[in-house]
Amino acid sequence: MSNTRLDVTDHSRDSAGLRYVYPVVSRRAGGVSVGINLNTNNACNWRCIYCQVPDLKRGTAPRVDLALLEQELRGFLHELLHGDFMQRCVPEEARRINDIALSGNGEPTSAKEFEQVITLIGKLRQELALPSHIKLVLITNGSLMHRKNVQQGLRELAQLNGEVWFKVDRASKAEMQRINNTRTSLVKVRENLATSIALCPVWLQTCWFMLDGKPPSKQDEDDFLSFLNTLLHDNIKPEGVLLYSLARPTLQPEAPNLAALSEQQLEAFAARIRAIGVEVKVAT
Numbered sequence: 001m002s003n004t005r006l007d008v009t010d011h012s013r014d015s016a017g018l019r020y021v022y023p024v025v026s027r028r029a030g031g032v033s034v035g036i037n038l039n040t041n042n043a044c045n046w047r048c049i050y051c052q053v054p055d056l057k058r059g060t061a062p063r064v065d066l067a068l069l070e071q072e073l074r075g076f077l078h079e080l081l082h083g084d085f086m087q088r089c090v091p092e093e094a095r096r097i098n099d100i101a102l103s104g105n106g107e108p109t110s111a112k113e114f115e116q117v118i119t120l121i122g123k124l125r126q127e128l129a130l131p132s133h134i135k136l137v138l139i140t141n142g143s144l145m146h147r148k149n150v151q152q153g154l155r156e157l158a159q160l161n162g163e164v165w166f167k168v169d170r171a172s173k174a175e176m177q178r179i180n181n182t183r184t185s186l187v188k189v190r191e192n193l194a195t196s197i198a199l200c201p202v203w204l205q206t207c208w209f210m211l212d213g214k215p216p217s218k219q220d221e222d223d224f225l226s227f228l229n230t231l232l233h234d235n236i237k238p239e240g241v242l243l244y245s246l247a248r249p250t251l252q253p254e255a256p257n258l259a260a261l262s263e264q265q266l267e268a269f270a271a272r273i274r275a276i277g278v279e280v281k282v283a284t
Contacts, residue, residue, distance in 0.1 A: 020064075021072040023080070025090060031098030032090055033137075034076065038064055038117065039106025046107065046141050047181035048169070049254040050207055050246055053105045061111035070120055073100075077128055097131075103139040110144060115153040122160050136162035139205065143184055145192035154199040164196050165205040165242060170220060171227035179207075186227065194236045203281075204241045208266060210259035221269055228278055240279030243270055 022035045043059030044051075077097075079085045086095040100121060102108040111117065121136060136157060142164075144150050154164065168189065169179050176182055176189075196202045206224070208216055231238070245260040263282070270280040 018072045031096040037104025038111040044106035064113040099135040101137040115149045118153040118156045139165045142166045142192045145195045158200040163201040171223040244283040
């Protein structure tokens with residue numbers, strides 16, 4: 001097991017020397033997040049310009065070795081609970097397990113074994129008697145919610161104190177293509193979001209940052225608020241919005257053009273979201 005000292009700016013997938021499992025200190029979670037990386041080939045069906053994955057490529061997750069994942073996750077959770085990893089590698093103020101997060105180096109729901117992975121995590125939660133406050137979080141771009149195995153995985157996720165962090169960085173087709181490099185329509189995003197919310201608690205995960213020296217425009221804000229209002233009008237209710245900016249180095253070609261927003265800038269947008277009755281959690 002690695003002795004790498006963890007902090008919020010380093011979400012390295014190999015910090016524990018394992019294929020699938022990696023720990024991070026999450027500023028949004030406020031503790032240690034046990035990450036599960038199903039996209040070990042660095043492949044994703046989107047290419048967000050702020051992504052920190054090295055050598056990112058278009059594609060889908062490779063076959064998941066479920067036996068190895070089970071071995072790694074059981075061993076690492078046992079070490080966190082009963083070993084000295086926290087003392088060796090985690091800042092004192094963050095020495096708690098906050099969640100198990102399916103995230104990693106691409107879109108986790110693209111793995112054919114996605115539902116089996118959720119089942120496996122549920123089995124280990126019970127076997128290791130994990131504290132009930134430890135959440136299971138799926139961090140996703142939401143693009144594959146039409147798949148039956150993904151929907152069944154979300155049903156199981158909901159039974160495991162789970163929640164979905166569903167990426168909605170912008171709410172216009174042009175800006176989604178600019179920021180996320182996807183041709184997905186807003187109608188499709190809405191459909192996938194409605195599907196997710198019907199199956200499991202969902203937070204919108206929104207990355208707000210400077211691009212070419214400019215913050216998101218008022219039009220960007222208005223589009224996002226309009227999108228939220230149409231959801232609420234049709235009784236499609238997310239838990240709220242996780243609003244954050246950049247904290248780690250971007251590894252895409254656009255990196256020199258990106259910069260973090262200030263807490264004041266984020267809070268100003270958060271206030272507009274709260275004004276329509278939606279909860280916001282801000283992380284700078």
